[in-house]
Amino acid sequence: MFPDNLLSIEDLSVPAMEEIFQRAAFYKAGDRGKIYSALKGKNIVIAFWEPSTRTRVSFELAVRRLGGSVLDLRPDHNSEKKGESLEDTLKTLEALGADALIFRHGQPGLFGKLGQLIDIPLISGGEGCYQHPTQALLDVFTLMEEEVALSGLEVVIVGDILHSRVARSHFYALPAFGARITLAGPPAFLSAELAYPNFDYTYCFDEALPRSDVLYLLRMQRERHRHLFPAASAYAALYGLNIKRLASLKRIPFVMHPGPVNLGMEMDLGALHLLEKTYPDKVLIHKQIQNGVYVRMAVLDLLISERVV
């Protein structure tokens, strides 16, 4: 049921995802201080070649809580400078006895190649603009916890879709459970070819906003931009969530964000305060972070410890 590697949501069937969610719920219901033994005696390498706090820490906590040990590998203390290729590094780690590899890297398509070279499980912690499967899993888990029916749920994904691996993972994850996707964003981040035939897309946020049951704000990845959008203030005016937009709505949608939020761009402070004060149940951003640990525990448990060799 579970693949050797988790590189894309496409690797997972719906029953496999459901089992991950059940396992995550089990861990969430358990004692927070409890250390499980699913990864006891196992060495899990966490190799993040791109900056990250929440995903890396979340994976690290997940490994520790399952009783495994973490080998933290970062690009500045490895052997690339000696001319050792990434392939060599991974094979070396495997030979040294690593039991699994959690990897983040900026190059799309890299993990598929690397996965063929090593026999230990490879779990994506984000691959270029291609996929970020655990983020999509934890998002769907978070929505399910709210006891909303995913079938027919209108999810409006807003912002920098072009550069978003989170969005690309949701292109599989949300429709797998019957949710409907509308993409909204500036033309530079949303070309027609990007939208699947069954998705709606619009350049006008205000057109998409009223229909949303869930508003999924994407982080503006300014580090990847060149000539794409003139100013943060312009983005905020056209695509940012603010009090005026919230006030125009008959019903407040769930608000999600993969983090970290660029306040003043995707959302302004006023809107955040209003939501937190008046509609605290609708802001799922904090829950997404918390659930990240449980969902990743479930993924590691099911993919690594229950692996049939």
Added chain:
Amino acid sequence: MELLLRGGILHDPLAGWSGPAEILIRGRRIEAISRSIGNVDVPALDLDGKIILPGLIDMHVHLREPGGESQETIASGCAAAVAGGFTSLACMPNTLPPADNKTVISYIKERARRADLARVYPIGTISQGSRGEELANMWELAEEGARGFSDDGWPVMDGGLMRGAMQVAMSLGLPIISHCEDLTIADQGVVHAGPVGYRLGLPVIRPAAEAAMVARDLLLQEEVGGKLHLAHISSRKSVALLKWAAERGIMFTAEVTPHHLFLTEEAVEGFSTDAKMNPPLRGAADRTALQQALSDGLIGVVATDHAPHRQLDKEKDFLGAPFGVVGLETALPLILSQLLSKGRISWEQLVGFLSIAPSRILNIPGGTLVPGAEADLVVIDLQQERRVERNDFYSQGKNTPFQGWTLKGYPVLTMVSGDIKMLAGKVKGFSRDFKETVDAATHRESI
């Protein structure tokens, strides 16, 4: 050598020949072509209804030498050429060092002479080092034997430099071969801006990057004159501009590659680096438009853009792998299987875009078989059917997107200057049993 080719069917549109023919070859030249030559005391080779065409010319290949010998050498590239039915090649100047000086041009010619397989016509750079800053000494390159100019691999971004190059090339009677790509639009793209590329999260090259440069070069040609040849056209947007230019009376020639004719961006699925090339494979509508433009004559040349790379380099991740695919050993079988056999083009058209047009653009011999001319020809067996197997290539480059395709119609004899260079898949100087193969065939009744 002395040889009588019997029982073949010759298609030579320039000579107005389309039917059974016997061809007598003496020394380097064709002595006679006739329905029946009668009794002559020379070894005969019976072609048993196979097709004879004037030697094919690929005007866009990368032979990598000097500097890239681990990818291809002039000898291995020429072996691939004759194995694929090509008797002449024009090789692009992006070597190391580049062919921006006469020493490199003369070195390429010398290596080709030693390889003694296909004719090789070097293309010189437009700018020094192909850096797009200063014109190369194009007069000197032409004097040494360059048959055209290109910074291929890179566009000439500076329009003023391009105009200057067109003026010089015009005075030399040689073509400018333009790699059309506006780098500021292409940005760091690696695949077509289509559903596949976007889904894989890869940076894209929009068709406008090519079309904008096609438009600029056409407008410059209209003002300057001279021979403008647009390399590897990939998109229907560019085709529309070619149509506009043709209607306006702008003089140009254009080429399309087999991979753009027969593949789409779907080939990139699974991050396949064998389908990574520049310009990228585009959508189905682009492929249709290119096939249409070829059969309409708007695009007059098929060229392979043969770009051998080491497996080691192509096995890198998608962004890190180099652009390019090999093409010399698959181009003709692809065209025969996918276009000719399906009745989409005639033999006359095929000879036109694989021989006549390139010979005219480069002003080199070929395109027709007439008594007195050098005997450069190819014989094709339309019944031969086999799978493309990269490990059987003579080219050092194994990077083909057509691996495993079953194709029907293969070249079985390639002759350059009256000398058999390839027979039944065996290449002179490369196959141990080449001589035995030739001896057996010329004494037997059929190859």
